[in-house]
Amino acid sequence: MDHARFDELKDAxxxxxxxxxxRRELEEYLAAHPERQAEIEELSSVASLLALSPPEQPPPxxxxxxxxxxxxxxxxxxxxxxxxxxxxxxxxxxxxxxxAAAVLVIGLFVWxxxxxxxxxxxxxxxxxxxxxxxxxxxxxxxxGAAQQAQVEVMIVxxxxxxxxxxxxxxxxxxxxxxxxxxxxxVPQPSGLFEPDADTVAVVVKKPLDKGDVIAITIEPDGxxxxxxxxxxxxxxx
Amino acid sequence: xxxxRKKYLLLAxxxxxxxxxxxxxxxxxxxxxxxxxxxxxxxxxxxxxxxxAAEDLxxxxxxxxxxxxxxxxxxxxxxRTWILSIVHNRGIDQLRSTASRRRTQxxxxxxxxxxxxxxxxxxxxxxxQREQVRAAxxxxxxxxxxxxxLAYFSGYTHVEISELLDLPLGTVKGRMRLGLKKIRDYxxxxxxxxxx
Numbered sequence: 175m176d177h178a179r180f181d182e183l184k185d186a187x188x189x190x191x192x193x194x195x196x197r198r199e200l201e202e203y204l205a206a207h208p209e210r211q212a213e214i215e216e217l218s219s220v221a222s223l224l225a226l227s228p229p230e231q232p233p234p235x236x237x238x239x240x241x242x243x244x245x246x247x248x249x250x251x252x253x254x255x256x257x258x259x260x261x262x263x264x265x266x267x268x269x270x271x272x273x274a275a276a277v278l279v280i281g282l283f284v285w286x287x288x289x290x291x292x293x294x295x296x297x298x299x300x301x302x303x304x305x306x307x308x309x310x311x312x313x314x315x316x317x318g319a320a321q322q323a324q325v326e327v328m329i330v331x332x333x334x335x336x337x338x339x340x341x342x343x344x345x346x347x348x349x350x351x352x353x354x355x356x357x358x359x360v361p362q363p364s365g366l367f368e369p370d371a372d373t374v375a376v377v378v379k380k381p382l383d384k385g386d387v388i389a390i391t392i393e394p395d396g397x398x399x400x401x402x403x404x405x406x407x408x409x410x411x
Numbered sequence: 412x413x414x415x416r417k418k419y420l421l422l423a424x425x426x427x428x429x430x431x432x433x434x435x436x437x438x439x440x441x442x443x444x445x446x447x448x449x450x451x452x453x454x455x456x457x458x459x460x461x462x463x464a465a466e467d468l469x470x471x472x473x474x475x476x477x478x479x480x481x482x483x484x485x486x487x488x489x490x491r492t493w494i495l496s497i498v499h500n501r502g503i504d505q506l507r508s509t510a511s512r513r514r515t516q517x518x519x520x521x522x523x524x525x526x527x528x529x530x531x532x533x534x535x536x537x538x539x540q541r542e543q544v545r546a547a548x549x550x551x552x553x554x555x556x557x558x559x560x561l562a563y564f565s566g567y568t569h570v571e572i573s574e575l576l577d578l579p580l581g582t583v584k585g586r587m588r589l590g591l592k593k594i595r596d597y598x599x600x601x602x603x604x605x606x607x
Contacts (some may be wrong), residue, residue, distance in 0.1 A: 185587040186569045192502050192568060213478050219488065219599035220595045220606050223581035224563045225495040226450065226544045233448050241473050242441060248477070249437040315484050322500075324482040 175203040182249050184214060188221040201319040202346040205392055211318040314388065314407040319343040325407050326379060327388055335378040337388075342369040345392055352397045354405075355380040357386040364388075366397045386411050424490035440477055447491050448473070453497045455595070458502040458564050468505065472498040506566035547597035555590035558583055561605035 175183075180203055187200050188191050198237040204210060314325040337353060345351060350368055354361040355378065367376040382388060389405035419427065419442035451472060456465040475497050483493050502562035537554045548556060561575070569587065573580040598605045 179500040185591055186562070188586060188591070189587060190499070190557065191567065191587070193568045203570075216605075217591060219492075220501075220591050221563065221606070222488070222492050223495060223544045223547065223594060224559060225454050225492075226497055226541050227548055227562075228453045229454045231447060231453045233452035233463075233469060234466065236461070237452070237469060238444060238448065240415060241444060241470050241477075242437070244470075244474060245437050245440055245477050249435050251545075286581045311451070311481075313481050315486070321484075321487060324479060326481075369510075 175199050179203075179209060180207075184217060188214060188217040198344055201343040204319040205343060205406065206346060208318045208406070214318075245353075248325070311410050314390065314409040316407045318406055320390075320406040323397075323407065325390070327382070327409065329382055330376060331411075333390075334383050336379050337365070337367075337376050339367070339369060339374045339376075342374070344369060346394050349380065349392050350395050351390055351406075352393040352401070353378055354387075354389045354390060354391065354401060355382060357383070359387070361401055363397055363399065382411055384411055425485055428480050428483050431477065432483070440480075443476070443490070443494070444473060447494050448455050451493065452492055454495055454498050455502060458499070458506065458566070464505075468498060468502050472501055474500070493602055503566040542599070543601070547594045550597050551593050553595065555586045558586045559590045562587065 176313050180200065183192060183196060183200050186341050187197065192200065199360075204214065205222070291294050310329055311326045312328065312329065315323065316323045319342060323342045325342070328338065329334045339351075342351070345368060352363060352364050353365040353376070354362045362380045364378050364380040365384070378388070387400070387408060387410050389408040391401045391403045391405050393402060419438055422430075422439070422442070424446065426445065427439040427443050428515075431443070437456040443514050446467070450574075452465060455468040455472075456462070459465045459468055472494070476494055485489065487493065551559070558572055562569070563574050567575065567584045570580060572578075573583045576583070594603060
């Protein structure tokens with residue numbers, strides 16, 4: 175796609191009126207030319223005004239009840255997302271450690287009561303591990319074609335961070351997404367991924383500390399030593 | 412004693428959405444629904460064309476708001492615009508994944524004389540922003556408005572609109588461009604920023 179083609183298609187794009195192939199083509203162009211993003215944002219804000227134009231229809235009261243009953247039931251559970259829960263379980267060595275500790279306690283008790291003191295020490299370590307296993311999620315803010323993407327990085331103490339991306343635009347041919355961890359002003363290559371499905375999870379190869387920035391750029395296949403394009407998504411820790 | 416729910420009435424949308432994202436606060440979410448449920452349902456009904464499908468779409472969209480509140484970014488626009496964009500995007504997906512009756516109906520309507528924009532937007536408007544939008548759309552020639560509506564509300568691609576209206580594809584693209592430009596020009600002429 176060239177500039178003229180972009181200009182020809184951008185209005186249909188913001189109205190959601192491009193066929194899939196052209197939409198992908200335009201988004202690939204946009205990913206490679208982030209300087210055109212402002213035009214798309216401005217046009218999108220004009221197109222979105224159409225949402226306010228339909229005649230008003232009062233929603234039926236049962237609709238509110240139905241929505242709120244789902245919300246009330248979910249509000250009582252800790253926040254989970256289906257694709258996230260699997261990863262959380264994978265990372266949840268805490269439970270494994272607790273189970274192992276319990277087995278060990280029983281074994282030690284049976285074999286030698288004199289070892290009780292050591293068992294207590296071990297239990298103390300498990301409790302400490304439990305305390306240190308706090309995790310947190312940090313959302314990355316997207317620009318350009320990645321605006322609609324939902325990307326978060328999960329940071330669990332003593333484990334490598336995991337980046338989870340949903341609804342990322344496809345990368346152009348022979349390109350890949352590259353993750354960067356920026357300590358001070360130095361970007362460190364921290365992993366590659368391609369969104370071949372709606373949702374992707376990838377381990378971030380560098381640890382993340384307070385004050386670091388995590389960013390995602392588009393790079394040639396195989397990745398780069400230094401970023402060669404502007405970041406599409408970033409978050410500061 | 413002050414009803415704790417009243418505090419939500421005083422909070423800005425951005426505060427409510429961060430309570431939903433951070434605290435999973437169901438009352439904050441209910442306040443958002445009460446503010447924007449009507450606009451969402453109106454858009455949904457316009458797109459889906461019947462009650463049950465409109466309700467399903469709004470429920471689907473608001474549950475996405477509930478579960479994905481953390482992905483809202485103020486720099487992308489207002490909370491209302493964000494919620495309506497979720498309704499719109501999911502509505503388009505549904506329209507394109509099913510051969511809906513509504514789209515068939517559009518085929519019939521597309522060949523019939525189109526009503527004047529002033530008649531199409533004769534409803535009472537909730538607030539001044541809606542009135543501005545109505546006025547802006549009222550400046551569009553009916554052929555431009557029709558094409559914007561077929562694209563935005565019915566999920567037709569520009570190629571489909573060209574076939575539906577028996578117009579060259581270049582004409583459809585041109586009318587889309589002029590229609591959007593006219594809306595923007597209206598706000599410029601009023602010295603008012605395009606609502607976000």
